Amino acid sequence: MLEVLRRLIQDVNDADSLEDALALIVGQVRAAMQTDVCTIYLHDKGSQKLIFRATEGLNSEKVGQFGLRFDEGLVGWVATREEPLNLDDASAHPQFQLVEGLGEEPFNAFLGAPIVHQRDLLGVLVVQQGDHRRFSEDEEAFLITVSAQLAGLIAHAELAGAISQTNSVAVDADGGARLSGIAACSGIGIGTAAWVSPHADLQTVPSRQAADRRAELKAFRDALASVRSDIQQVAENLEDELGPEDRALFGVYLSILDDSALGGEVAALIKAGEWAQGALSQVMLRHIRHFERMEHSYLRERAVDVRDLGTRVLGYLQDADRRDVDYPEATVLVAEELTASALGEIPRDRLVGIVSMRGSANSHTAILARAMGIPAVVGVEDLPVKRLPDQQLVVDGYNGRIYVNPHVDLLARFEGLLAEDEALFEELAPLATQPATTSDGSAVALWVNTGVAADVQRAREFGAEGVGLYRTEVSFLLRDRFPSEEEQRQLYREQLEALHPSPVTMRTLDIGGDKALPYFPIEESNPFLGWRGIRVTLDHPEIFLTQVRAMLKANEGLHNLRILLPMVTAIDELRSAKELILRCHDEVKSEGFTGPLPPIGVMIEVPAAVYLASALAEEADFLSVGSNDLTQYLLAVDRGNARVADLYQALHPAVLAALMHIIEAARSHNKPVSICGELAGDPRAAPLLVAMGFDQLSMNAGSLSVIKRVLSAFSRDELKALMETLLPLRSTQEVVSCLDAALSARGLDSFLRRGESTG
Ligand code: PEP
Ligand code: MG
Secondary structure (H helix, E strand, O other), X not given: OXXXXXXXXXXXXXXXXXXXXXXXXXXXXXXXXXXXXXXXXXXXXXXXXXXXXXXXXXXHHHOOOXXXXXXXXXXXXXXXXXOOEEEOOHHHOOOOOOOOOOOOOOOOEEEEEEEEEOOEEEEEEEEEEOOOOOOOHHHHHHHHHHHHHHHHHHHHHHHHHHHHOOOOOOOOXXXXXXXXXXXXXOOEEEEEEEEOOOOOOHXXXXXXXXXXXXXHHHHHHHHHHHHHHHHHHHHHHOOOOOOHHHHHHHHHHHHOOOOOOHHHHHHHHHHOOEOHHHHHHHHHHHHHHHXXXXXXXXXXXXXXXXXXXXXXXXXXXXXXXXXXXXXXXXEEEEEOOOOHHHHHHOOHHHEEEEEEOOOOOOOHHHHHHHHHOOOEEEOOOOOOHHHOOOOEEEEEOOOOEEEEOOOHHHHHHHHHHHHHHHHHHHHHHHHHHOOOEOOOOOEOEEEEEEXXXXXXXXXXXXXXXXXXXXXXXXXXXXXXXXXXXXXXXXXHHHHHHHHOOOOEEEEOOOOEOOXXXXXXXXXXXXXXXXXXXXXXXXXXHHHHHHHHXXXXXXXXXXXXXXXXXXXXXXXXHHHHHHHHHHHHHHHHHHOOOOOOOXXXXXXXXXXXXXXXXXXXXXXXXXXXXXXXXXXXXXXXXXXXXXXXXXXXXXXXXXXXXXXXXHHHHHHHOOOOEEEOOHHHHOOOOHHHHHHHOOOEEEEOHHHHHHHHHHHOOOOHHHHHHHHHHHOOOOOXXXXXXXXXXXXXXXXXXXXXXHOOOOO
């Protein structure tokens, strides 16, 4: 049975259309179960009927010709209850109904199973037989298994069908097709999809003897030179968008082609007699396969880079003139996996959105998209990439959704939201230079989170009062080796100087989880519960010491540095880290540097740290809540997994109880406590966080003005009353509704959809 199932899934996967997929299913299931009939009914959300879509054994002329309501027939019974129905005599069942001309009369035995995908009823799968007999338990289990396994494939085929408009399946109640992924950069983008494709196919190149090795070698070198210059051009296109830090990524990218790396291997093969195309393809494919087998998302991303480079070189070698694609005025870039070079290929003023099949909120693409401020949705598992080009797309970067060929009403709604966003942006612009206060004039400290170089610039533009979280690992991620102490010192100095005299909180290297360095691979089956953050750096004091020394030296004469430790779960980790920091301080002093020991803080982002908050607050100088990880670990919901994204609720009552506990712990030792996860920049959550007593809210620079506006609508007393109403609530839904009502009552409805992390 397993073998039958495997083959069926493979065939359905390869099917060209929904019709083909359904025909394959009914044919193969009937054969495997040796029944007389196999039929599929699919749920049409427009008419709310179960449409007769494919059959083997009944009258196929009826396909697409009729549908049953949920209260009609045995099929309606299965759909309503979403459970299987196994009968030896179908006609004896009270809900049995004969459909004229279908040819069901001779069949007595009936077995139906619902087809359910992500809680959504897609249809019903039925087998029937002439004999008066009940299907066996094994047969029933098989049909349920087939139905569960095929649900995802049917959903995918349905979507592809809706997109190519070959049938009338309405996938979304509003019309058009809706797909869900992970919100990577907030905002709305409306435009035409463009697919940045690989230029040539490495897979199809044959192996052949070189007629003239020297000429082949020259052709290869010329192709390399062309690709280099293309990529340099791409880097230049991005010059205004990205700082030197981010552009360094392209250097890493190019180094893959160096003689000391893959370029050398290709040249060696050519010298040994293989023609240039064959040599290139063999070397590249070998490395791609190697990277693709790696567990780690970062390393798998390198496979994409290698493939991208290889196909570009091949494109030149094949003398295939690069298509001069004329990108639409408003382009949504669509890709299975985005590379930095693909991002740079579309002129910035035409790029309005980004959608990718793979990737998580912390992937490279997401980091770059955020730095460029382009609405992005990643991890859209069901994305039918090749069918999207030239279709109209709406990218909802607030909720992690995209809409394909939206119905006019839906489109009008998003156009309205986009216009509102633009108007709001204008309206809020003057707030950048004003401090954040409540309506009764009480000040609130709003800080920013930084990572890429461009963030510092934006932080200044938007009037940040400090940096609550500088994610140092981002600049480590964009390189091909650990940065030296001096390189780090310069980087940190820029941050400290740019915001001086405001405080800058630098987090020590937080790698592991879904953030792995290409040159320091960590392979684990459960990386979020593995070697992460402080665990890695305490095991590698040389990395930690170099980083802290660089931070202390950068602080010379400025004295606005604060050091923050990620992923702390035990007091020993804080003590060991403090010891190392003290050691560094003594060392740099002996080298002639002056300056005080900076405040040392602990991130509270795992449940253990919540329960230990009082002890941590006593021994640290400040606490900072990482609500992204705290939510993930408290609720046991992977923050990067689109399948459980609905369960990722940062306003869950359990998270709120934890926040209160942390604040009380910090208060009891008179230590400041801030919050620097996405929740701080959520307009729905910010009033509550201020009411709870956080000393600073640290967020992306783009959120500052919105949060200032929201907070200015509440007095301190109103905030307190709001908090007292909210804390006893028992469900996320109740909390969210209550906050929505509070914002709505103050005319702040337009900010509600910006609450992206609240679930
Ligand atoms: C957090 O976990 O909330 C946080 C701020 O850290 P990061 O998102 O970098 O894990
Ligand atoms: Mg974290």
